[in-house]
Amino acid sequence: MFVLRSLGTIRDQLVRRAGALTRPQGKHCLKVAAPAPARAEFNELLEHLQAA
Numbered sequence: 001m002f003v004l005r006s007l008g009t010i011r012d013q014l015v016r017r018a019g020a021l022t023r024p025q026g027k028h029c030l031k032v033a034a035p036a037p038a039r040a041e042f043n044e045l046l047e048h049l050q051a052a
Helices: 007-015 036-051
Strands: 019-022 029-032
16 A cells, blocks of 8 residues: 655655765766665665656
């Protein structure tokens, strides 16, 4: 089941984490130090965005 959240909530929970934008081998990559549950939630959100 997918829980509907506002963009502000998503931003607060996922995007406002300490991270670094790197470019290994010329490809942009966002490196985020996050605990496993936050990482799983971030990956789930990316899967939903890619399916849209």
